[in-house]
Amino acid sequence: MKPIRPMEPSRLLHSLCRHLLPGAASLVFILSAACHNGPSPGTVATIGSDTISKSDIQQAISKMHLPNGVPDSVPSDVLNRLIERSLINQEAIKEGLAEEPAIRDKIKADRERILRHALIKRKVDGMVKVTDSDIRSYYDKHKAEIKQPGYVIVRQLILPDMKTATRVKHALAGKHGFKKSIEHYKGGSVGKIFEGTVPPQFVKLFFGIPAGSVTGPLSLKDGVHYFKIDQVEPGKILTFDEAKSGIAQYLSSRQKQDRYQSFVNSLRAKTKINIDQKSLGEIYSSLNPKSSTPAGAPPSPPPAGAQAGK
Numbered sequence: 001m002k003p004i005r006p007m008e009p010s011r012l013l014h015s016l017c018r019h020l021l022p023g024a025a026s027l028v029f030i031l032s033a034a035c036h037n038g039p040s041p042g043t044v045a046t047i048g049s050d051t052i053s054k055s056d057i058q059q060a061i062s063k064m065h066l067p068n069g070v071p072d073s074v075p076s077d078v079l080n081r082l083i084e085r086s087l088i089n090q091e092a093i094k095e096g097l098a099e100e101p102a103i104r105d106k107i108k109a110d111r112e113r114i115l116r117h118a119l120i121k122r123k124v125d126g127m128v129k130v131t132d133s134d135i136r137s138y139y140d141k142h143k144a145e146i147k148q149p150g151y152v153i154v155r156q157l158i159l160p161d162m163k164t165a166t167r168v169k170h171a172l173a174g175k176h177g178f179k180k181s182i183e184h185y186k187g188g189s190v191g192k193i194f195e196g197t198v199p200p201q202f203v204k205l206f207f208g209i210p211a212g213s214v215t216g217p218l219s220l221k222d223g224v225h226y227f228k229i230d231q232v233e234p235g236k237i238l239t240f241d242e243a244k245s246g247i248a249q250y251l252s253s254r255q256k257q258d259r260y261q262s263f264v265n266s267l268r269a270k271t272k273i274n275i276d277q278k279s280l281g282e283i284y285s286s287l288n289p290k291s292s293t294p295a296g297a298p299p300s301p302p303p304a305g306a307q308a309g310k
Contacts, residue, residue: 011163020168045079046085056082125265137248137272146243149195150235152206157187157216157226165217165224172180172214178228 045052061070061079064153097103137148157178159165164185171177182188193206205227207213 006136029274045083050086050090052079052082052086081211096164110227120260124256124259128252128258130248130251130255134251135244136240138247138251139243143237146247147235147237148205148242149197151192151194151233152211152229153231153233154190154193155182155188155228155230156190157181157185157228158223159185159217159226160223162217162219162224165226169217169226172226172228178214181226187225 042053042055043051044054044057057075057078060082061074064074066074066080092098098107155178157172159168168181172181195207198206202218205218206229209215209229211229211232211233213229214226215229216224218225218227
């Protein structure tokens with residue numbers, strides 16, 4: 001059987017995206033890769049001491065989320081990619097990379113991260129349940145607060161100093177005064193500014209005033225600003241159907257936060273934790289050499305469930 005040369009990554013990507021390889025090539029490749037002495041049931045290919053099973057290929061294909069079915073070329077392309085990955089993994093182990101300190105630490109960190117996420121998914125995320133009744137109850141209690149924010153469409157004029165700003169102020173009220181001043185000095189469109197997105201001291205510059213108003217002056221680092229309110233769009237209270245999805249996400253997020261904290265507290269409560277306050281203080285001092293804890297001041301209390309070391 002004539003061996004098939006592994007595909008280059010660019011050709012593989014082209015094949016996956018456009019599905020141009022013929023189905024016959026896929027069958028030949030799979031049969032060729034599966035030719036091995038005594039493969040175990042379900043094994044499609046063996047690569048040295050490694051194996052690739054049918055389920056490995058099927059899982060990889062399912063993760064591709066192909067919109068129009070699976071073309072004949074895809075199984076062989078996926079198999080080829082898995083073979084390449086196996087070859088590289090085995091070679092990395094032969095090179096002893098897994099034992100190099102920096103890489104070993106990274107593998108350990110990745111392993112711990114995966115375990116943490118898996119545990120949180122099981123003990124926290126998996127326990128979250130938001131019902132239609134919860135959503136309706138929240139909506140009824142907070143209906144007046146659940147609204148689509150209003151916005152204004154604004155232009156700005158930027159002047160070099162307050163003296164200039166005072167001189168041009170009266171001209172800005174004219175029909176084209178603001179536009180002409182922008183052309184003469186500088187400025188332009190600010191775009192939409194939504195309610196709740198500006199600091200409280202600036203709210204009066206943009207909201208609660210009619211369209212066509214000019215507000216300012218406001219001194220900022222780049223000059224003195226005037227603002228022209230070109231359009232005002234008021235906010236509106238959302239209906240239950242409009243708000244339902246957002247409320248569900250909010251309640252789910254809040255439940256996750258509460259359950260996570262309760263879960264961590266339960267772990268603290270049943271685990272003996274010793275903290276060496278002296279060592280902790282030395283770390284603090286090294287980071288803040290000019291700062292010191294006042295004489296006689298008690299150390300920071302340890303986390304719940306912890307015992308301070310002597």
